Amino acid sequence: MDSEGVLIPLIHEHLVMPWNNLRRGDCCGRFEAISDGYYCKTCDFFFHKKCAHESSEYIEHPSHPNHTLQLLSLSTIGRSNRCDLCGRFIADPVFYRCEICDFDVDRYCAKYPPPEVIDISETHHHKLILLKEKIEFNCDAKCGEIGDGFPYKCLECDLSFHVDCVWHPPEVNHPLEVNHSYHPWHPLKLHTGQPPDYSDGTCRLCANDNTIQHFSHKEHYLRLHVNGVLCDDNKRCKACTYPICLQSFYGCLDCDFILHQNCAGFLRMKWHVLHNERLTLVTNKAEVFECYACSRISNGFRYQHEDTTFDVQCGSVSEPFFHPSHPNHPLYNISLIGEFEICNGCKKHRYDVLRCIEDDCNFFLCFKCATLPQVVKHRVDNHPLSLCYGEKASAGVSCVAFFLSS
Structure with missing residues (x-):
């Protein structure tokens, strides 16, 4: 048997010989050198016996549950691919692919899928x-x-x-000091040795008097007010333009500049599901603009790249997106060309929506409904109004607002 060629059509196009010399496999590219396998003299190609005999033509994979993956040869598609899971170029001449979704995985990731x-x-x-x-x-x-x-x-x-x-994290040479968008008020210094107790999440330079200097308002300091109930009802956040309501906020000590505490922490640069280029947080313009995602008109802070502009509510949406109206499953933006969906909130037909990808769920939420504030105050009611959904909205609760079709 050792002198006879073996044909394994799923794996290789030529006759291969059983091989017992110690060698690293050219197949999956991840295993240590072993001696039990097959060798193609024509291609100088060695692959493990395990890879040869345990590779099925079709598989179900947990990272791609919607479709079956088929074992294909790189030669059949005429180009080199990256594995969509690990990001490496596929060195193995065969790999698994979903033609419908253009989803490729090498055989190592197919056999050992990354945990969810x-x-x-x-x-x-x-x-x-x-x-x-x-x-x-x-x-x-x-x-x-x-x-x-x-x-x-x-x-x-x-x-x-x-x-x-x-x-397989690469070796990291950390700088001793960095300026970070998560905490724009002070530089962050590298700490080595026994870590101190920062479990309260408080910057020690900010903690003394609850004041910060925000990059959008460098001329004055802002002081943290823990409860928005003390704020004038007419005061609106300069970033999102929503009223302060009951949320904690930063107020300027010298003028009327005011920011929600959450809005003060917006990233200065970020990626967005609806745009292929990185967006920049713009804070120094006061003109009115229309949000690309929800069509709301605003004059607050915006995320922008060239002519594409998002208000900070929609600009902060990332995937997976979790919303209290659909607490059991995350939502994703998967826009199908030419197809509109009915938003479960406003009941309008929308093209760009956040959708649940679970089978038979059929839940969709447009960006406008997804970014509505959870609590508001209204001039006709002295109590705060809470956003409710579905059965809650019809349960006879007083002082509530809810999704309505307009």
């Missing part, structure tokens, strides 16, 4: 969730490269990472 949730990793200290939608993203790991695939995402920090950067 990672609680702790060397790359990031928060829980990471594997997205189930193919997106273009900027990897926030050391590589810093633009990715086009299925990244891990931190919902708390709005950061995205290549799967391979999470599992």
